Amino acid sequence: MNPYSPPTRPTPPARPWWKTTPAALGMIVLVALIGALHFPLGFLALIVAIVLLWVLPPWRWFARLGASFGAFILLAIGAGLGGQLDDTGKDKPQQVATESRTASPKASPSKKPERKAPDYIGEQLDEAEGKARGAGYTVGHHDASAENRAIVARSGWLVCFQQADHDDSRRLIDFAAVKEGETCPKKDGAEIPWPTMPELRGKTWQVAVVTLTGIGVDEDAIKAEAHYVNDDLPDGAYDSWRVCTQDPAEGEDITADVTLELTHPKAGCSTDGSYLGDKDHDGRPNYRDSTDDRNTTSGGGGSDSSSSGGSSSATGGSSSTGGSSTTGGSSSTGGSSTGGSSSTGGSTGGGGPTAHPGSFCAPAGATGVTTAGTPMVCGPGSDGRNRWHAA
Structure with missing residues (x-):
């Protein structure tokens, strides 16, 4: 070994590929792709990627922070391009709408059917309205005839027709009535027969x-x-x-x-x-x-006389009587007597036969007088037969 040659450094061992920078960058891109296809799954991939960025690559802290922020931005961009953000906002309303549409058929059988209105036809209008209000109805009324008259005193009207209805919050009933004593028309708004x-x-x-x-x-x-x-x-x-x-x-x-x-x-x-x-x-x-209807007067001596037919007088023993019969008391003066007279015969002073008003007579045109002296004539009465009546 050359003592003058520098010592050789040992070659560092090769890093696994998943700890390399290209692998970290690829992981960030993968997060964006997954987010574009399915945002919830992409969000989970972002969390995993951030954890791996802070553990695997030999980066400084600011590099790891920047990579984490970049991964989030790429996830948002990918989800927006893939339409996942809009779909996510609509998921819940669509689900609610679907459930509502599905639940409607199930709810309809449980809805109580509308009750039939009681029959108030023939009752006085004011009583019918009172009963209908007590049953929970909002009431109205109108004239059942074609005259369209205003109803003022409802107690004097009778119900001919009724029409029940309902809206979102009320039950309604409308009465058609006519005045008491009138006949109901054949239908509401027709002429009264x-x-x-x-x-x-x-x-x-x-x-x-x-x-x-x-x-x-x-x-x-x-x-x-x-x-x-x-x-x-x-x-x-x-x-x-x-x-x-x-x-x-x-x-x-x-x-x-x-x-x-x-x-x-x-x-x-x-x-x-x-x-x-x-x-x-x-x-x-x-x-x-x-x-x-005979005229009655009171005579002397307690006797009753009517329609005297003559007169009497007593002077110096003489008397004069013009009547045909004597009725009643008598008086004596100088040997003479006078008596009252009455006329009840069938004739009076030449005026015709005695007539009784309303009684039958004949022939038509005949004349007569009553016992009181009223002229009468014989003529047709209301029944077509001849009767005495005033001339």
Whole structure:
């Protein structure tokens, strides 16, 4: 050995390839490639790569720090170019949407079906609305007829139709109603089928009511009134009384109350006026007067006389009597007597036969007078037969 030659250094052993700089750089590039294909897997590869960069290559600390930062940047670039960042942001919403779409069919069987609304048809509108609100409905109403009238007093309307519905948060029900006494139309918004007034004149009250209710008129809407001003209906006992006038007239629509003017069968329907005869002016018509409307006065000596047919006087024993019969008391003055007289025969002073108003007579055109002296004439009455009435 040459003593003057420098000593030779021993050759360092070769490093494994995974500890070389090219291997470290390749690992960083691999992180970027994996991140471009699958970001979560690329993120795990980044963590492994950073650990290996700080362990394997013989680099200084700042080189290792720079390589670690560079690996992170390359991972982000690779993931962005591969679209993994956008996909990652959408993964959860897509999953939720998929689960929602999958869960919808499962949820539908558990949803409770909508309950059928109670039937309020035929009830008063205010009562129906109160019950519907109590059942949880939001209510509305309108006129069921084609007239589109405003509903003010709901207690006077009846429900004809109802329509139930619901929105996102409420259950709704709408009522179509008509006024009490009216007939419901065939469908909501159609014309009301009003009944037509029949001819009722001459019929009894009982028959008239049956006829009207038979065509759909409410019995409470049928009103009775006395035909004559000075006559009154008996309380609830006028079934046999007859109709003289009617409102509405025959053939007109019955859109409201029906008014029938009645008269007693003995009185008949007169065309001469609106008053019945009341000869003694006691406030009762002739047919209801038990005294037959004869004028009554009080005579002397406690006797009753009516319509005296003569006169008497007593002066110096003489007397004069013009009556045909004597009734009542007598008086004596100077031997003479006088008595009252009465006339109850079939004639009075040449004025014709005695006539009783409303009774049958013949022939038509005949004249007569009542016991009170009222002229009468024989003519057709309301029933077509000849009866006595005022001349």
